[in-house]
Amino acid sequence: xxxxxxxxxxxxxxxxxxxxxxxxxxxxxxxxxxxxxxxxxxxxxxxxxxxxxxxxxxxxxxxxxxxxxxxxxxxxxxxxxxxxxxxxxxxxxxxxxxxxxxxxxxxxxxxxxxxxxxxxxxxxxxxxxxxxxxxxxxxxxxxxxxxxxxxxxxxxxxxxxxxxxxxxxxxxxxxxxxxxxxxxxxxxxxxxxxxxxxxxxxxxxxxxxxxxxxxxxxxxxxxxxxxxxxxxxxxxxxxxxxxxxxxxxxxxxxxxxxxxxxxxxxxxxxxxxxxxxxxxxxxxxxxxxxxxxxxxxxxxxxxxxxxxxxxxxxxxxxxxxxxxxxxxxxxxxxxxxxxxxxxxxxxxxxxxxxxxxxxxxx
Amino acid sequence: xxxxxxxxxxxxxxxxxxxxxxxxxxxxxxxxxxxxxxxxxxxxxxxxxxxxxxxxxxxxxxxxxxxxxxxxxxxxxxxxxxxxxxxxxxxxxxxxxxxxxxxxxxxxxxxxxxxxxxxxxxxxxxxxxxxxxxxxxxxxxxxxxxxxxxxxxxxxxxxxxxxxxxxxxxxxxxxxxxxxxxxxxxxxxxxxxxxxxxxxxxxxxxxxxxxxxxxxxxxxxxxxxxxxxxxxxxxxxxxxxxxxxxxxxxxxxxxxxxxxxxxxxx
Numbered sequence: 001x002x003x004x005x006x007x008x009x010x011x012x013x014x015x016x017x018x019x020x021x022x023x024x025x026x027x028x029x030x031x032x033x034x035x036x037x038x039x040x041x042x043x044x045x046x047x048x049x050x051x052x053x054x055x056x057x058x059x060x061x062x063x064x065x066x067x068x069x070x071x072x073x074x075x076x077x078x079x080x081x082x083x084x085x086x087x088x089x090x091x092x093x094x095x096x097x098x099x100x101x102x103x104x105x106x107x108x109x110x111x112x113x114x115x116x117x118x119x120x121x122x123x124x125x126x127x128x129x130x131x132x133x134x135x136x137x138x139x140x141x142x143x144x145x146x147x148x149x150x151x152x153x154x155x156x157x158x159x160x161x162x163x164x165x166x167x168x169x170x171x172x173x174x175x176x177x178x179x180x181x182x183x184x185x186x187x188x189x190x191x192x193x194x195x196x197x198x199x200x201x202x203x204x205x206x207x208x209x210x211x212x213x214x215x216x217x218x219x220x221x222x223x224x225x226x227x228x229x230x231x232x233x234x235x236x237x238x239x240x241x242x243x244x245x246x247x248x249x250x251x252x253x254x255x256x257x258x259x260x261x262x263x264x265x266x267x268x269x270x271x272x273x274x275x276x277x278x279x280x281x282x283x284x285x286x287x288x289x290x291x292x293x294x295x296x297x298x299x300x301x302x303x304x305x306x307x308x309x310x311x312x313x314x315x316x317x318x319x320x321x322x323x324x325x326x327x328x329x330x331x332x333x334x335x336x337x338x339x340x341x342x343x344x345x346x347x348x349x350x351x352x353x354x355x356x357x358x359x360x361x362x
Numbered sequence: 363x364x365x366x367x368x369x370x371x372x373x374x375x376x377x378x379x380x381x382x383x384x385x386x387x388x389x390x391x392x393x394x395x396x397x398x399x400x401x402x403x404x405x406x407x408x409x410x411x412x413x414x415x416x417x418x419x420x421x422x423x424x425x426x427x428x429x430x431x432x433x434x435x436x437x438x439x440x441x442x443x444x445x446x447x448x449x450x451x452x453x454x455x456x457x458x459x460x461x462x463x464x465x466x467x468x469x470x471x472x473x474x475x476x477x478x479x480x481x482x483x484x485x486x487x488x489x490x491x492x493x494x495x496x497x498x499x500x501x502x503x504x505x506x507x508x509x510x511x512x513x514x515x516x517x518x519x520x521x522x523x524x525x526x527x528x529x530x531x532x533x534x535x536x537x538x539x540x541x542x543x544x545x546x547x548x549x550x551x552x553x554x555x556x557x558x559x560x561x562x563x564x565x566x567x568x569x570x571x572x573x574x575x576x577x578x579x580x581x582x583x584x585x586x587x588x589x590x591x592x593x594x595x596x597x598x599x600x601x602x603x604x605x606x607x608x609x610x611x612x613x614x615x616x617x618x619x620x621x622x623x624x625x626x627x628x
Contacts, residue, residue: 059525080528087529093522097544106540112531162530 008035009165009198011056014067018051018060026051027222028066035071038192038199040213044245045204048222050170053202057168058083070165084112086164090171092155094143100154101139104129107162129157132191149180156188160195167192167199173208185211206246210234218242236356243284243357250329252283261354263303265325270301270349282357287318287332289353293346294336302348305329307339321345394597411597415586419598422582423605425492429578430561433499437557440500441507442550446542448508449515450524460512463505471566474501478571492576498567503560507553514549515542548616555613562606579605 015028026048033039041049054060056068058080068076075083086107094103105126108117117125130136133153138146146154152172159167172188173181189212192199203209209216210230218225218233218241226238237243244251252263260269261283293302305321308328312318317338319331331347339345394412397405448456466474475498482497483489523545527537543550565580572581579602586595 057529059528080525081531081533084531085529087526089522089526091519091522093519093526095523095526095541095545096518097541097547106527106532107530110531110533110536158526158530168529 008196009071010035010069011166011198011200012067012069012072013052013056014069016052016055016066016068017063018048018055019063024063025222026055026062029224031217031224031227033198033200035198036196038201038212038214040201040203040209040216041219042203042206042209042213042216042245043219043225046221047219049202049204049217049219052219053168053170053200056166056200057085057087081110081112084162084165086159086162086167088152088155088159088167088169088172090174092151092175094146094151094154094158096143099140099142100135100146101126101130103143103154104157104161107158110162112162125161129161133157148176149184152176152184156191160191160197165198167195167197169199169201171203172201173203173205181208188212210246218245220245238357240282240284240357243355248287248330248332249284249355250287252285252323252327252329253281254283254325255281256283260301263323263325264327265323266303268301270303284355284357285349285353286355287330288316289350290331290333290347291350292331292333292335293348302346304344304346307341307343307345310338310341312338319345321347390596390599391603392596393593394595394600396593399593399596411591411593412600414594415598415601418590418594419577419579419582419586422577422579423601425576426562426579427605429492429496429499430558432496433503433561434554434557436496436500437504437507438550438554441504441553442511442543442546443538445508445511445515445546445549446538448512449520460508463508465505466501467505471498471502471564472570474498475567475570490573490575495568495571495576495578498571499561499564502564502567503557506556506560510553510556511546511549514546518545520545552613552616555609555616559606559609559613562609563602 011031011033013029013031013033015030016026017024017028018026029052031039041052043049051060055062055066058075058078062068062076066076067074070083080087095106098106105122108122108125127136130139133156135150135153135157138150138154143151143154155172169188173184176184185208192212201209201212203212213230215227215229216233217227220241226233226242228236233242233246237246240251243249252261254261254263254266256262257269262269263283303323305323307319308322309320310317313332316332316334319333319335319339320328321331322328331345333347392403393399395407395409396403397408397410448460478494478498478501479489482494488494520542523541524537527541532540563580564578565584568578568581569584572578577585583595583598583602586598
């Protein structure tokens with residue numbers, strides 16, 4: 001893969017902010033991205049993730065006082081065409097006046113960077129790209145003869161061909177249907193690993209973020225909520241927003257006593273006092289972080305409720321359980337004998353299952 | 363039975379209307395080709411009048427073609443970038459500018475010509491050259507070019523193409539020539555045909571702006587009707603038809619393929 005690997009670029013963002021009119025859509029963000037790392041900017045729409053990506057690309061100029069460094073070189077004032085970034089757009093933005101081959105080769109003709117390529121060099125590079133994305137057969141087609149998935153491959157090949165310093169992907173899979181999305185996601189993942197290129201990937205889809213990111217930057221309302229590996233984000237969310245945005249989360253209300261958490265409507269603590277989770281009046285845990293008690297032996301700290309809705313989701317059953325105090329939780333587990341609606345359900349929250357987030361219920 | 367009657371009634375009405383419009387054209391063409399129009403067809407057919415027109419007025423034909431091409435060049439150079447700028451700009455001023463561009467179409471040509479003469483008539487060399495007419499034609503045809511190109515550019519995701527090209531290292535100039543112009547081609551072609559056709563047939567402005575030495579084809583035509591035999595004037599019309607009809611057909615054809623292509627774009 002030496003012929004397609006690009007120089008590794010470290011990216012540092014220093015207090016990057018963006019104001020449109022009177023609204024600061026991006027609060028000052030400081031972020032360090034390692035060379036060769038894939039960072040996913042994840043958040044709901046309007047959280048500022050696309051704005052941040054556009055600032056890194058040079059399509060958008062950040063507010064005064066912001067700085068963007070590529071390998072310690074300040075590129076803040078450079079327009080996008082001088083930054084050597086590869087970009088993949090949600091709508092692909094392939095040029096309809098060019099064939100697939102011409103699209104892929106376009107970035108090699110603009111003389112960006114210090115590379116001066118001969119015609120033969122360019123042709124070899126284009127062939128390599130077409131082969132890598134498995135679109136050789138489409139080389140001479142026009143863009144409107146391509147399917148969505150094929151367009152996305154062409155867009156990727158076009159972005160990578162000039163060996164950019166960083167690859168920026170703006171929701172590249174959103175326009176595709178589910179099956180195709182899964183396939184392409186795996187391909188993009190393999191591609192990014194193979195190339196070892198620094199990549200920044202914007203998405204609102206948490207499973208996409210989990211699958212692709214070395215690190216995930218969770219954003220909301222123009223600020224970074226948490227930066228971490230997918231495991232960290234999932235198991236140690238910083239706050240309620242991250243806990244509820246990433247994966248499914250149960251939030252039980254009650255109070256933290258000196259022996260642990262006592263849910264509303266119950267007398268005994270159901271989770272041991274631990275970590276920094278205590279505080280506020282909520283206790284959060286993932287649906288799968290529970291142990292079922294199916295043989296009926298009463299363990300201390302067990303919760304008992306009534307099964308309301310049962311759904312088989314392939315790997316397990318998802319059961320919505322109504323607890324005393326008018327609270328419901330969702331459990332995911334591999335039941336030997338899944339309950340029926342109205343059956344009693346007995347379970348225990350796993351010792352490490354309590355998420356380290358706390359909040360005063362709104 | 364009733365339906366058939368309606369059909370034939372409608373057909374008759376259509377034929378009568380078409381006949382009403384076409385007969386004068388045919389009469390005019392015939393007048394240009396008969397030896398003596400007042401005697402009628404039995405006087406025989408001839409190309410004599412066409413040759414006479416060529417002799418007397420060929421300078422107006424060349425001039426009209428020259429002005430049309432110069433006008434096309436100017437409207438291309440000024441109009442395509444203008445449409446590009448307008449398509450990219452989201453500001454209110456751009457929309458206002460877009461509206462003012464149509465003004466020369468709405469204002470009578472005579473008024474524009476008068477204004478030009480009042481303002482620039484003092485520059486003698488300029489006033490006496492065909493460039494004076496050219497200015498009038500550019501004023502009149504530019505909106506058609508801008509609108510035609512703008513319509514195409516507004517129908518494509520121009521901004522995205524621009525950003526994609528820029529991310530691949532293309533500067534403003536490269537983006538214009540590599541991306542904007544090729545994708546605006548249907549609009550540029552339609553606009554060009556429109557500009558040439560309008561310029562060749564333009565009378566109001568040219569009538570006011572011409573000098574005896576800078577007559578254009580339509581001005582010459584008016585002149586021949588006023589001062590020549592009817593046969594000569596009719597032959598002149600024939601020459602005009604020969605020049606303008608292919609352009610009109612091309613325009614029609616282009617308009618059709620232009621709209622037919624659109625659905626496949628998406």
